[in-house]
Amino acid sequence: QVQLVESGGSVVQPGRSLRLSCAVSGFTFSSYGMHWVRQAPGKGLEWVALIWHDGSNKYYADSVKGRFAIFRDNSKNTLSLQMNSLRAEDTAIYYCARGLAGVDVWGQGTTVTVSS
């Protein structure tokens, strides 16, 4: 069945970097756009970034533009999010999700805590 499994979340100090990964299985990864969506503690969903199926186009929320980078390796069925210059407000559960115009399948999320 379709599975998205995020990893890489941890506690990190402000200003540091972190890379999240999302391993997918059960579908043809190279045929789908992929998103990162986050959810701060007790808050709603915030769209973060999207990459097209072939990596040719990438889009970012203004809140992360210039600090985060989304990329993918279709040969390894892996989606990644490189997060630099982390801030306290980046603290959240980060979900990878499949889709382009929308989202249909979500992972279980990985938790990032930015704190000194």
Added chain:
Amino acid sequence: DVVMTQSPLSLSVTLGQPASISCRSSQSLVSSDGNTYLIWFQQRPGQSPRRLIYKVSNRDSEVPDRFSGSGSGTDFTLKISRVEAEDVGVYYCMQGTHWPRTFGQGTKLEIK
């Protein structure tokens, strides 16, 4: 950015009674391809979101038929015909037409 405004933000419903959630967008969600990319998600406590409805009114497989979506342009509604205990959670609308993608604030459904 397209602002998605949900109402109400919380809803307390008696089991077996209907519920309705509104989602309004600050711009039309009709895409250049003619589709309207308005999606509804359910997030149960402690779980990841789950898609219920896509392109306004298309229900996902395994989603009970008591859930329905309707609307057009900038005005959309999610309806639950008879609320059950398993429907407790937060419901979000999302637009997939414009960049950046945006979500509504969420509507918390509880049982009265």
